[in-house]
Amino acid sequence: MSFAEVNDYFLRIGRNRREEGQKSSCDRIPTGKKGLGKLALFGIGDTINITTCQGKSGVSFNLDWNEILAWKGKDYEPRFDHLSEKEIFKGTRITLTNLKRKTGFPLEEYAESIAKLFNFQDKFIVYLLLNDSKPIKIDNKLKYDNITPEFEWDIQEIIKVNEKDYSDKVQIHGTIITTEKPLKAALRGVTLFANGRMVNTPEFFGPSESSHFYSYATGWLNVDFIDNWEEDVISTNRQSIDWENAKTSALRKYIASCLSIIERQWREFRKEKKKKKISEKVNLNVKDWLEKLPQNVQGQVETIVNLLDDTPEISEDTQQVVTRLLHDIAPEYANLHWRNLENEIKVVSEKYYQSADYYTAFIEALKRYTSEVRKKSGSTNGSERSMMGEVFSGRKLSVTKKYKKTDGTDFTKDTITNIEEGQHYLSEGIVAGGRNPLQHEEHLELSKTGLFSEKDCLDFLSLLSHLFKRLNDSEKP
Numbered sequence: 001m002s003f004a005e006v007n008d009y010f011l012r013i014g015r016n017r018r019e020e021g022q023k024s025s026c027d028r029i030p031t032g033k034k035g036l037g038k039l040a041l042f043g044i045g046d047t048i049n050i051t052t053c054q055g056k057s058g059v060s061f062n063l064d065w066n067e068i069l070a071w072k073g074k075d076y077e078p079r080f081d082h083l084s085e086k087e088i089f090k091g092t093r094i095t096l097t098n099l100k101r102k103t104g105f106p107l108e109e110y111a112e113s114i115a116k117l118f119n120f121q122d123k124f125i126v127y128l129l130l131n132d133s134k135p136i137k138i139d140n141k142l143k144y145d146n147i148t149p150e151f152e153w154d155i156q157e158i159i160k161v162n163e164k165d166y167s168d169k170v171q172i173h174g175t176i177i178t179t180e181k182p183l184k185a186a187l188r189g190v191t192l193f194a195n196g197r198m199v200n201t202p203e204f205f206g207p208s209e210s211s212h213f214y215s216y217a218t219g220w221l222n223v224d225f226i227d228n229w230e231e232d233v234i235s236t237n238r239q240s241i242d243w244e245n246a247k248t249s250a251l252r253k254y255i256a257s258c259l260s261i262i263e264r265q266w267r268e269f270r271k272e273k274k275k276k277k278i279s280e281k282v283n284l285n286v287k288d289w290l291e292k293l294p295q296n297v298q299g300q301v302e303t304i305v306n307l308l309d310d311t312p313e314i315s316e317d318t319q320q321v322v323t324r325l326l327h328d329i330a331p332e333y334a335n336l337h338w339r340n341l342e343n344e345i346k347v348v349s350e351k352y353y354q355s356a357d358y359y360t361a362f363i364e365a366l367k368r369y370t371s372e373v374r375k376k377s378g379s380t381n382g383s384e385r386s387m388m389g390e391v392f393s394g395r396k397l398s399v400t401k402k403y404k405k406t407d408g409t410d411f412t413k414d415t416i417t418n419i420e421e422g423q424h425y426l427s428e429g430i431v432a433g434g435r436n437p438l439q440h441e442e443h444l445e446l447s448k449t450g451l452f453s454e455k456d457c458l459d460f461l462s463l464l465s466h467l468f469k470r471l472n473d474s475e476k477p
Helices: 003-010 037-043 065-070 107-117 155-161 224-228 246-282 286-291 295-310 316-329 334-338 343-354 358-377 384-393 413-438 443-449 454-473
Strands: 045-054 057-064 080-082 091-099 126-128 136-138 149-154 173-179 189-194 197-203 217-222
Touching: 003 045, 003 057, 037 045, 045 065, 057 065, 107 126, 107 136, 107 197, 149 155, 149 246, 155 173, 155 246, 173 189, 173 246, 189 224, 217 246, 224 246, 246 286, 246 295, 246 316, 286 295, 295 316, 334 343, 334 454, 343 358, 343 454, 358 384, 358 413, 358 454, 384 413, 413 454
Parallel strands: 189 217
Antiparallel strands: 045 057, 045 091, 057 080, 126 136, 149 173, 173 217, 189 197
């Protein structure tokens, strides 16, 4: 500063440099408006020395708190000295003496506190050091120095997918971070900055701040444009914004809508990460497994899996055992598994069932059954339907011959007849009711219309499994 600027600008308290149109030598937008920030230095020490140079001239003066309080004149005029040519340097140096704190200067805490108050740009570098200690660089990374991010969002990427509109949305910039474990309360929330300086302490701007998500979220947003509004909406200490204002209320609602999108994405990201983590533990693709479960049980199984990972009291070994047992109970395509089909019926139908080609799954199982009936009986009948009558009613094969009562005697004639005829009619019926009338239709149409659904497929496979089991037990009379 020049001598004139010190008198006309710096020493005038409450002056609004923006209204006066004062330019910055480096085109920096001022962060304050009221000119009161310089007085905050008295909170650290009673005496402030300011030495400042511009060009080939420089001035040094003291502001003394006790002297100001005792001043009897109209305007306080600090003592000053003009610098000699040898003393000239570039810039301004501020030195505080008569410090109020005499011992114990927690440098790291100071650095972190300063980092949270300002959003530093790449060209603006600040170092903090105590005597001959190693300097601490104060930058944006220091805000979250003790935080290990799990997920991060660039707010502009969220704005692109936000269906709600806001006039100044392209001017909102910043990063939202979530962590793997809950944050300490003091670290939670999103801080707002304007022109590099904090204007609103961390919060979440919405009614759902009790959500689980907010225990894991932090970050910062630059909203420089609010500092340039004609109406002053920022508190004097720059700790809060007047949210009762119509313009700030619109901003608050928009930020809240962005955070809601991030919250939804966070839940999905964590869910996917948990599945991957559990997959690695039990050597099982959990995501693939859950996707292949029936809709009516998928949600319940997924909830149990997530609870296992969310409960720290459960050891990893126990998690692995329970997940593996759960998979054994409800494996991929559980409906097919739960039918407990005869192995040959399951083998020929499984791949078609898994690809949702339910009619082909049934047909392949039926082919296997009819083929085994022909092979075991030796029948040469060209009609599958009439072959079933020839084999089972004609007693080329008996499905009851090997069975006796527990006392060694034969079952009654009626019982034997009913079971043998049942094998005949059920075998003939499944050919007549399943294959013959449907085989000429497009399989996709059968599935889409529900004329041959997944349940129809499973019911037919269960019946074929029963018939196949009887066939395996059959003998020639």
